[in-house]
Amino acid sequence: MIYAVWVPLLTPFVAVPAARRLADALPPVRAVRLLAATGIGLALCGLLALALLVVPGATRFPAVSSFGDLVGPLSAIAPAAAVPLAAAALAVLVGCAVAVARASRRHWAQLHRPARPGRTEGELAVVRDNRPDAYALPGRPGTSGRIVVTTGMLRALDPDERDALLAHERAHLAGRHHLYLAAVELAALCHPALRSLRAPMGYALERCADEAAAAAVGDRRIAARAIGRAALAARAAEGEERPRPRVALGAAVGPVPRRVAALLGRGTPRPRVGRAAAAALLACLVVSGAAALDATSDLHSSIEVAQGEAPHH
Structure with a gap:
């Protein structure tokens, strides 16, 4: 255990570099699913x-030892390191x-937050605001969510471009x-290395919506032009932009030039890189799970020995 238990804590540092290559090298839907599985699994x-690191140190206390019917100490970790290591692991677990819990509560509270005053037609809320x-x-379970668009954004786009923009936002809700x-x-709150998954996941989600539009x-x-013009219009008024809910997804965010190039077929397909990155991520998941x-x-074997029983294999 003393060696295997560290593998799941170190694997994310190896997996993240491969994850960054997925968004451009794989179809967007596959990239999204693999990135989500990687983040959650790792x-x-x-x-x-971390929980396994807590147990040996906890059993050094008489109350825990008697509760587990232990007649001897666990041999998994040296006594001098067991208690400090368990305390540190427990502190990290509690912090996570x-x-x-806080992030989940905040996410739930922001779902389908009422839009600014404006005209509402079904899923579409048009807000009277000159800022594009x-x-x-998105909505809570059982609701469809809502597309929020300002009059400034509608004026900045041609009719065909408006259709593409609304189709993009509709794809975010439908998916x-x-x-x-x-x-x-x-996942990023559970391991610092997994914070680097946010950018490729955001990009892959926007690419999914771009393709749907x-x-x-x-x-x-038309879809590429709509995304480009929407981003330029929003950037022109960036200093006046009001904060959005964190759960909101929009077409005018992220690396827009890369997305436009992908829509226009100017990106360089890299299927081999995508397959290699996907294989590396799957290998990291398997290794991490097997080590855990x-x-x-x-x-479990150490606990059986400490209880005076013969370990079962």
Whole structure:
């Protein structure tokens, strides 16, 4: 256990560089799913490893030892290091739990927050505001969410471009993209290395919506033009921009030039890089999970020995 338990805590540092290559090298939908699985899987394995580090030190206390019917100390970790290591691991676990609880509550509170006063037509809320802005505001389970767009953004685009922009935001709502973003955000609270997954996940989600918008209007050039003009209009009024809810997703954010180039077919396809990055991430998930299970099995055997029983394999 003493060696295997550290693998899930170190694997994210190896996985993140490969994750950064996915968004451009794989189809957006596959990239989103793999990034979400990577973040959640590595975060859970890391939390399990921290929990395993707590147990040997906790059993040094008589109350815990008697509760577990232990007749001897666990041999997994040296006595001098067991208690300090367990205290540190417990502190990190508690910190992660508090951070995840707060983030989850904040995410829930912001779902389908009422838009600024304006005209509402079904899923579309048109806000009287000269500042160009548009975003998808997801709803709570059982609700469809809402597309918020200002009159300034509507005036900045041609009719075909408006259709593409609304199709983009509609794709965010239909795909429940905020859940994938929330999954990566929560994973990042459990391990510092996983914070680097936020950017590639955000980009991949915008690419998913870009492709959906292009399919909806039947013209990739119109979709690319709509995204570019919306971003330019929003950037021109950037100093006056009002803060959006964190759960909101919009077409005019992120690396817009890369997205426009991808829509216009100017990006360089790199299927080999995508396959290699995907294989590396899957390998990291397998190694991390196997190490966590191996450490769990070793700890279980140590507990059986400490209870005076023969370990079962």
